[in-house]
Each structure stands twice: as structure tokens, then as C-alpha cells.
Amino acid sequence: MTFIGVGLLLFYWILMTLIPVPGCEITTIDDKACNLAAYLDRSI
DSSP, rough: OHHHHHHHHHHHHHHHHHHHTTOSOOOSOOOOSSSSSHHHHOOO
């Protein structure tokens, strides 16, 4: 059960840091304007 949680957190981190966001030079999980979650929120 713990491995599932760790795997999901790792997958989330990979999505937030490796998928480029249009209009941002660097995609980080720390920057609230330049991460995938913020981009999807603005798009929807």
C-alpha cells in the first residue's frame, strides 16, 4: 500500500516538473504560475 502512495507522488512530481508549460522557460513545482496544474486551471 505504501508503494502505491509513493508511486503516485513520484508520478505527480514527474508531471509537474518534466512537462513543459507554454510561456514558461522553466517548469517547476514551486512556481505557482509555471507548473502544469496552474496551466490546466487557466485553460479550463
